[in-house]
Amino acid sequence: MPNAVSRPLAALTGRLPERVRTGYWTRVVPVLAVLATVTHLPSFLRPVWSPDEGYLATQARMLADGGVLYDTVVDRKPPLLPWLYEACFALFGSTSLWPLRTLAIVAHLATAILLASIARGRWGNRAGAVAGGLYLLVSIGLSPEDTQAATFEVFMLPAMVAAFRYAERRRWLAAGIAVALCSLTKQTGGAVMLPVLWMLFQDVRLRGVRWQPALFKVCFGFALPIALVAVILTKPKGFLFWVVTGSGDYASMGGAWLQMSGRALGNSAILLAACLGFLAPLGHRLWLRLRHGALPTVRGEEYGATSDLWVWLLSSVVAVSTGFHFFGHYYLQLMPPLVLLGVGAVSTSSIRWRPVLVYSTVAATAFWGLAVFWPGQRLDHSSEVASTIAEQTTAKDTVLVWGMHPELYWLSDRRPVTRYLTAGFLTNFSGGKDGKDVGEQFSMANAWQTFDKELADKGFPEIVVDDSGLAPYQPVHIPRIESLLETRYEVVAVNADTVIYRLKR
Template structure:
């Protein structure tokens, strides 16, 4: 005869499937995450529409192929960026092949989804379920609110954001070791991601003051979590000297203000204006809240607790500083501003009488405009690069090397030819970067330390079969760089002109 205990266990076993189904129907995350995943994919469908969106993607793809061929990072393969994303590109190429960037674009969608989920978690903990869902949706909608070349590409900022938001979330929950590790991962994706350390430390100090506890043990956890991953990468997985130079100390001239300040300020305020237009739906409540506080009028609270957002403002300030470092103000830099802005907007809506519907409607309409813009984005540069790459491939064999004198390293990847030098853009040899046409700090004398000596040694081992002059009228065109002009006059003959790109072949 069954005992009462056995009867209770049998009844529980019978009810478990129904309870599980009820939980799935009522579960907050099981309902929200699929919606966020669908929105993340929908907003970034245009990213799969073209082979390459930006020179950064071309640089990473070429870099990954060089690493797969036995190149050594920060030695025979160089860049001013940390190693995590080049390694990710290399890993994807090893699994899926290097002919397409679709695996990286897929992972970029996943990175946006993870960022949205983390933001939803932060907002839910502060302002409730509706705010959590709103924050996740607002982020995904505004994540395409810049030039398509900046938002649809699988580049550093996109993969930096999940770790950045995770660092803030862990700090908010006083998980200091995890916060330090997240800051490290963020910094190893892009240096400026380390700026999130400022709000992490701010929250540590505020928590210690509020709870009346000592902060050194927690600070040690943050420092330990931050230092160990970076030390592992710098000392064991790469060459320490090379890592220190390329990631930390070797970008002084590149990050200088230079003389092109009008161009840089124009780009800074131009991209800020575009982002403001994309996010006006949730930025307006932030401005309204600040205005009411300035006028010392009480805020109308609608069912949500008015909590402090000082830590979010500290986060935004640190992100503004990060975007400004180097004075380049490229559009993709502004992706770093989006998470704290979204949370500030979410908090402003959740703690006021403003309804969610107009906020989401406006942001959806703006996202739709940017989505359509991405699908119809002009492809002249891509078409020209494809034509040049086809010509280069026709003039060479897979064993030949090629040198592209310009700022479009994707030509190497599109042509499927090996670079003749570790310096994949002319910027390493001249200190040129996009938008610095008026800078006086462009020329041979402003190159990366010992770059020309290394370059000469590389060419002494064998001249490239094809030389592509992609400089146009830039301040590093061959007539302004005597070494390159002499190289072309002595060893090469012109074989074609495509747009403003000139293709040369080695004299035999």
């Protein structure tokens, strides 16, 4: 029986062209696919890793129930990922995120293949394979909540690297489209436009051709998908506000500077530890350049022009710093240019690949183990609260979660009473902010009027979950919420610092 199966398979394989059966990508891609799967297997160990996943999952259910994006379903993010969640829920059901976690692995694999292609074109076959592998190893080099979740940055990276790859090959229209897709996944992905334009004008300068046609192609490719989404697939006014103009307060410099600085330094240090295997050679080359003014070539290869990579890294640093929140998952945007710069430094120096790969593998193993054994107190707490919500309500009841953990809606399988899935929209609170600019008076424009109208239209929620703890938006500091709870609700359960209220009969 094995021979009966293997003979047709061998015959089919034999018909493939030689370059397909033994070609570079035929050998490299399967290895990268296995590595992408292994490094992100821990993502399947938890129902939800981060509030962003819970927010997206809740949004997807609201959209499936007839909600309208940027109207009755809102967030300060572009629409591609909410639509992807909605599509996966339509195909596979909304009780699990495993389809999204699978697609996240595919996104990481696509990013690795594109990086391998860039490195191969610059420094050869080995550099290409190593670049793809190193990216997958360092892609888990942050807190597991930031690297194992199926969130915006993960799905942004393939389009970001593709934009650079297209620009490198002077395919300007495709580069502009890739930048647009990146921006429609997360706004800061649009920062890759800077290296694209840098390469465009460097190409114009070196080849002595007119810059207007290439720039028109980039701009047209960028504008067309965004116009399609903003004008046809969503409401233009809502898209403009929620994606572009409505994030000013969230991206402001006000906040707890000590906390934000600590987060920035902490996540930078973690990423440095994950990437040290190839960043140390890069630092060595920069030191040699500073000391001697030129780089010695040990392998007979020139390091080549890497200004585009440095511009890419600079644009990514600006993107990570936007809003001054410095959350760990923001740092995923730094990984592709860092990997390419490191691979280029090692490829053209006397440093051998083995210590680089050994260190990166050991570091990835440590982060992989951290993900497997990551403490689950917050998830356990959320699951217990969600169970209480489900017990106290029926499927037709609505719920209000007064906090920053919208996954409670998804875990309890209950509908939110409002489009504002976190207290941040009504109080201007976000991670890193202190209580200085948090309160009713700092809410988004007309947010409380919209909230009151939703309560009038849908009725008061059966359950209110006060998940504020000691945050500056706790009900005692928000008179409207405090009055609502005192006049219409009674306490039915307390779990740690979370208080669950039920509507009085």
